Amino acid sequence: MKPLPLSSSAGTGLAMRAVSERFDKIQVPAAYRLVAEAIEREILTGRLRAGEAIGTEAELGRQFGVNRSTVREGIRALEEGGYVSRGPDRRLYASLPRYxxxxxxxxxxxxxxxxxxxxxxxxxxxxxxxxxxxxxxxxxxxxxxxxxxxxxxxxxxxxxxxxxxxxxxxxxxxxxxxxxxxxxxxxxxxxxxxxxxxxxxxxxxxxxxxxxxxxxxxxxxxxxxxxxxxxxxxxxxxxxxxxxxxxxxxxxxxxxxxxxxxxxxxxxxx
Amino acid sequence: MKPLPLSSSAGTGLAMRAVSERFDKIQVPAAYRLVAEAIEREILTGRLRAGEAIGTEAELGRQFGVNRSTVREGIRALEEGGYVSRGPDRRLYASLPRYxxxxxxxxxxxxxxxxxxxxxxxxxxxxxxxxxxxxxxxxxxxxxxxxxxxxxxxxxxxxxxxxxxxxxxxxxxxxxxxxxxxxxxxxxxxxxxxxxxxxxxxxxxxxxxxxxxxxxxxxxxxxxxxxxxxxxxxxxxxxxxxxxxxxxxxxxxxxxxxxxxxxxxxxxxx
DNA sequence: GTTTCATAGCTTGTCCGACAAAGTCAAACA
DNA sequence: TGTTTGACTTTGTCGGACAAGCTATGAAAC
CATH class of the missing domain: 1.20.120.530 (GntR ligand-binding domain-like)
Structure with missing residues (x-):
């Protein structure tokens, strides 16, 4: 495992990095993760209750302003975590993680x-x-x-x-x-x-x-x-x-x- | 609390269902789920050890014979479960779920x-x-x-x-x-x-x-x-x-x- | 010969468009 | 009235595309 390269911009001759580590690496969270977190937050805070329908993938994509593929990836994560599940109609419903x-x-x-x-x-x-x-x-x-x-x-x-x-x-x-x-x-x-x-x-x-x-x-x-x-x-x-x-x-x-x-x-x- | 509709196949016009429940509903597992399970199995059985590289999305897609999007969805699930994680180089590595x-x-x-x-x-x-x-x-x-x-x-x-x-x-x-x-x-x-x-x-x-x-x-x-x-x-x-x-x-x-x-x-x- | 730099290549994250299968709903039909 | 049919919706999957970031390879500089 390599020590992570601090930032790409450090590639060009930044030897002065030794002076002081002023800034942390800035991380851009992936969009699908933001989608997952947004929905999870709704459930965690109770604004979305277990059993409630979440909406279709297309609709979520529209709301979040991202592509359906991106929404789907976010949903996979939530599904695994037990926060959402699919009904018999295959639609998305909020649900409580099961013990x-x-x-x-x-x-x-x-x-x-x-x-x-x-x-x-x-x-x-x-x-x-x-x-x-x-x-x-x-x-x-x-x-x-x-x-x-x-x-x-x-x-x-x-x-x-x-x-x-x-x-x-x-x-x-x-x-x-x-x-x-x-x-x-x-x-x-x-x-x-x-x-x-x-x-x-x-x-x-x-x-x-x-x-x-x-x-x-x-x-x-x-x-x-x-x-x-x-x-x-x-x-x-x-x-x-x-x-x-x-x-x-x-x-x-x-x-x-x-x-x-x-x-x-x-x-x-x- | 509503009982989550777990698997009620009692959806539509299955009135003849009353005769006798001879067959269970046949379920086709989604491909992304099969991908996730295949990789998870490798880790669970120890054939893939923590820290080992799993391969690129494209490569996995080729191996499983599915599209990269499908692989990605499977990976999202595994990621959430902690079975795979991305290294500093963003590549996929097997890992043990963390407590x-x-x-x-x-x-x-x-x-x-x-x-x-x-x-x-x-x-x-x-x-x-x-x-x-x-x-x-x-x-x-x-x-x-x-x-x-x-x-x-x-x-x-x-x-x-x-x-x-x-x-x-x-x-x-x-x-x-x-x-x-x-x-x-x-x-x-x-x-x-x-x-x-x-x-x-x-x-x-x-x-x-x-x-x-x-x-x-x-x-x-x-x-x-x-x-x-x-x-x-x-x-x-x-x-x-x-x-x-x-x-x-x-x-x-x-x-x-x-x-x-x-x-x-x-x-x-x- | 070693160090530095730059470019090319690969990989991921995201988007787009498309289509088959399965489920829903409602109108048409018996 | 009850059933059937068919249009519509939604998911699962696919193929292709492109920008951004990381790696490595080779070129240039010392």
Whole structure:
């Protein structure tokens, strides 16, 4: 990587540059970027609300005074960011960036940066403990019912590792939702997306894995019903320590980086 | 909030649809999307490594057999996702999605979804406690030095709320880094981006705010030096409870949603 | 021989015009 | 009244074009 040439005008004999760096390089933002930012700003500030139509490409081009191609490039960026999406009629509508989209991007970034299972484990421990703690305080009958339904489904799927690990993911996602704290819910999701799928591996390799998982889930549900924070956190810790033991028993090392393999299971940009 | 029309093919004259839903709507992915996915896949699977040149637009167009405009649209999406970036020479290089970029997107999503300061507070409590706990175990002399430097700068800036809140943000970001757990570091950042800037408000409104903040930071540093987990966590809790008191003393309500105002302070997509 | 300069060439950002496919709407038709 | 048809709109893609900026190559100067 070369040091960026400061400015083209420095090409001609400007040795006096050493004197002092008076001016920064002046940057001209590309037009498509300005278009994207303008629309994004409308949404961010609430002047454009989710679900509202944005207008046709041609119209936007007219408004901004740029070519349709330029508008299209700006829109691609917004689309990727989740700020706009196309309706069934292919038209453009403003929309709120969806958490799930961002979470899976984060997960993929983690994989690319080669975080280890230990990091995942430690972080998950902190986040799940916090989730269950808050859930104990505010959980609703509806969420309890959803958790119960999840456990029931898992009981029926005891011999299907794939389904079981999906249900495990769901169970913990439900817990986070039950905490009533969306920041927490959001914070745990990227890690959860990588962490819980390993349940499949464990269920395959460790005979009593599924049973212990279910036992823990049932105990957690009971503790939540009773709103017994102490019991709930104890079981959550046990549950996660169990995961760790299972992971190691399955012959894996906590200090391995999360494999790229998982990148495939993460929802590719829809 | 309107349910976004996600994929309702129930558009027009498909009355015979009632008979039976034998076939799914067949979707032809747009070419620019295929281009984007192809390149993304190369990076995700590691065949294209960060820093490697991707090729010129014209060349890609030739390879994929599509027009340059189409390639450009695909690239806009990848650019937004952080998978490619342009070098100083404006050429395309593969790159790893950067955390910070994703974090600020998450923060903005939180603002749009109107999370409350209480949610932010509770989540931050969990995340900062975990960070400091792990940091106690693994912090390096270099990180201790960085924290000390931060405190020194803050001491010098006691009367500058803006600078002070920046340094507060940095301090906690450093702590997270010191934990050696990138998952944790990543998980806390979106919340941190919204949470810590409020220090400015508090320093402005609460006379002893700055002093107490500095006191806490110094105590945290000492505890880290001594690797005293108990002391460190105690101070962290106190520090955050202090924030909460200050926030309320400043006349704010924990159950307010985080204002859209903050959206402006979040790095706009550079 | 090395340094400086200038030009040519490539690449990007933008524009223009065009066309097929798919969706919408409304008038015409049974 | 309900369906069909057809005109109109909008998106996705293409081809070509040009100015601005960066690189490099070679020429000129020392």
């Amino acid at each position: 799930s989209r961002l979470s899976s991007r984060m997960s993929r970034a983690m994989v690319l940066h080669e975080v280890t299972f230990r990091e995942l484990y430690d972080a998950t421990m902190a986040l799940e403990m916090a989730s269950i703690e808050h859930a104990c305080a505010v959980i609703t009958p509806e969420m309890l019912a959803e958790l119960a339904a999840n456990i029931e489904a898992a009981t029926a799927a005891q011999d299907d590792p794939v389904r079981l690990s999906e249900l495990d993911s769901d169970f913990h996602a439900l817990l986070a939702r039950a905490s009533g704290n969306r920041v927490l819910e959001l914070a745990r999701e990227p890690a959860g997306l990588l962490f819980f799928p390993t349940a499949e591996l464990i269920c395959r390799r460790v005979p009593e894995g599924a049973r212990r998982m279910l036992e823990a889930h049932r105990a957690l549900l009971e503790a939540l019903r009773a709103r017994d924070v102490k019991l709930a956190t104890t079981w959550m810790r046990r549950h996660l320590v169990d995961w760790r033991k299972g992971f190691e028993r399955a012959g894996r090392d906590l200090d391995e980086p999360v494999e790229r393999v998982y990148a495939r299971t993460l929802a590719p940009p829809a | 910070s970029r994703l974090s600020s997107r998450m923060s903005r999503a939180m603002v749009l979804h109107e999370v409350t300061f209480r949610e932010l507070y509770d989540a931050t409590m969990a995340l900062e406690m975990a960070s400091i706990e792990h940091a106690c175990a693994v912090i390096t002399p270099e990180m201790l030095a960085e924290l000390a430097a931060n405190i020194e700068a803050a001491t010098a800036a006691q009367d500058d709320p803006v600078r002070l809140s920046e340094l507060d943000s940095d301090f906690h970001a450093l702590l997270a880094r010191a934990s050696g757990n990138r998952v944790l570091e990543l998980a806390r950042e979106p919340a941190g981006l919204l949470f810590f800037p409020t220090a400015e408000l508090i320093c402005r409104r609460v006379p002893e705010g700055a002093r107490r903040m500095l006191e806490a930071h110094r105590a945290l540093l000492e505890a880290l030096r001594a690797r005293d987990v108990k002391l460190a966590t105690t101070w962290m809790r106190r520090h955050l409870v202090d924030w909460r008191k200050g926030f309320e003393r400043a006349g704010r309500d924990l159950d307010e949603p985080v204002e859209r105002v903050y959206a402006r302070t979040l790095a706009p997509p550079a």
